[in-house]
Amino acid sequence: MIPIQWFLNKRINIKLVISCTLSLGLIVTSAALGSYAPGNQKPVPKDRRSDGGTTRGCSGGDIPLTVIASGNYVGRTISPHPTFAWFVPGDSVSKPMKFMIYEWVPSGKPKEVRKIPLQSSPGIMKLSPFSENELGLQPGKEYSLQVVIHCDPDNPSGDLVDEASIEVVKMPATVQTKLNRAVNSVEKANIYAEAGLWYNALDEALKLAQVSKLGEVGSTLLKDLAKREAPKTIPELPSKEREAIEKRIENLKQIADSAR
Numbered sequence: 001m002i003p004i005q006w007f008l009n010k011r012i013n014i015k016l017v018i019s020c021t022l023s024l025g026l027i028v029t030s031a032a033l034g035s036y037a038p039g040n041q042k043p044v045p046k047d048r049r050s051d052g053g054t055t056r057g058c059s060g061g062d063i064p065l066t067v068i069a070s071g072n073y074v075g076r077t078i079s080p081h082p083t084f085a086w087f088v089p090g091d092s093v094s095k096p097m098k099f100m101i102y103e104w105v106p107s108g109k110p111k112e113v114r115k116i117p118l119q120s121s122p123g124i125m126k127l128s129p130f131s132e133n134e135l136g137l138q139p140g141k142e143y144s145l146q147v148v149i150h151c152d153p154d155n156p157s158g159d160l161v162d163e164a165s166i167e168v169v170k171m172p173a174t175v176q177t178k179l180n181r182a183v184n185s186v187e188k189a190n191i192y193a194e195a196g197l198w199y200n201a202l203d204e205a206l207k208l209a210q211v212s213k214l215g216e217v218g219s220t221l222l223k224d225l226a227k228r229e230a231p232k233t234i235p236e237l238p239s240k241e242r243e244a245i246e247k248r249i250e251n252l253k254q255i256a257d258s259a260r
Contacts, residue, residue, distance in 0.1 A: 036224035038196040041073035043231065044165045048104070048144060058151040058160050063089060063254050065149055068124070068214075068222060069164035069198060070229055071248050077199035078171045080136030084199070085126040085206060085214075086147045086162065087255045095120045097149040099127055101166075104142045113143065120149050123212030124259050137168045166199065189217050198225070212259070219260040226252040 068085040069075045084099075097120045102110035114129045130136040137143060142165060149160040178191045185204040192201035201221055209215025214222060229249045234242055 036193040036196070036198065036201065036221050036228065038070075038073065038076075038198065038228055041070075041196075041228070042167065044070075044072055044074055048165060058089065058095065058149060058158070063087065063251050063258070065089060065147060065160040065162045066248070066251050066255060067145065067147055067162045067164040068202060068218075068255070069145075069166075070225060071162075071164060072229055072231060072245060074142060074165040074167045075198040076167050076169050076196055077137070078169055078175075078197055079200055079203070080138065080168065081128060081130040081132060081134070082137065082166070082199045083126055083128045083203040083206065084145055085124055085202060087259065088120050088122050088125055088149070089160075090122045095149050095151060096153070097147065099129065100146045100148075101129060101137075102144045102146070104144065110144065113137075121212065124206075124209070124214055125212070126206055137166065139168045139170055142167050169197075186217055189221070193221055193224070214256065214259045216260060219256045222252055222256040226256065 066087045068087065097118045099114070099116045099118055100112065101114040103113050105111050116127070116129055118125075118127070144163055144165050146161065146163040150156075151158045151160060172195060175191060175195045175197070179188060182188045182191060185207045189201045189204035189208075192198075192204060202218065205215060205218035205221055209218050226249050229252065230245055231237075234245060237245070
């Protein structure tokens with residue numbers, strides 16, 4: 001006859017194994033989440049910046065329409081067919097919106113590259129505006145993406161607007177070597193993030209997230225981005241510009257928490 005104490009010990013051991021396994025899983029997950037290291041960031045020229053991300057015409061929450069990217073620096077990608085994402089304030093009513101990409105032409109007006117009509121949906125929206133058989137964005141060129149929500153078709157001044165900048169760069173040889181050994185999107189997101197390739201890192205992170213969410217990896221990346229959003233010269237900036245940057249940083253942090 002097997003003593004009752006044996007069953008109790010076995011049960012305790014099983015609980016201990018499960019507990020250790022869960023703890024190890026958390027450690028592995030945390031270790032798997034790398035950090036975004038943009039390196040020498042290129043500031044967005046002042047003439048390209050907007051005062052977007054405001055709540056001028058739509059209700060729906062404290063966080064405004066926000067592109068999931070830096071508003072002060074030019075984000076990098078090695079892909080001619082990148083994926084973009086933005087946060088839409090919570091609102092049960094879907095509204096018409098548009099997504100646009102412009103190429104910045106030296107000494108000329110921005111050239112419209114893509115314009116896509118959409119309908120808003122609360123939370124994180126994402127879009128890959130170019131199909132694989134298209135030329136897409138070109139290395140060595142800079143672009144701006146703009147998202148607009150039409151709150152009232154009869155009152156364009158009430159539109160919600162936000163934008164970000166993109167620079168297409170060539171694939172670094174060291175990044176390609178690491179990618180060749182990567183086995184999943186977590187590893188790829190980390191590799192891109194450590195190389196300062198924001199849009200590629202975000203694309204891989206979103207593959208792991210639920211619909212309208214950033215997911216754990218995406219949330220971590222966004223918090224890293226928020227930490228690096230303020231320029232070193234922020235104390236010297238005019239109060240209005242400084243407040244706008246600080247507000248965007250706070251918005252990015254809130255989005256990272258609410259859309260995890």
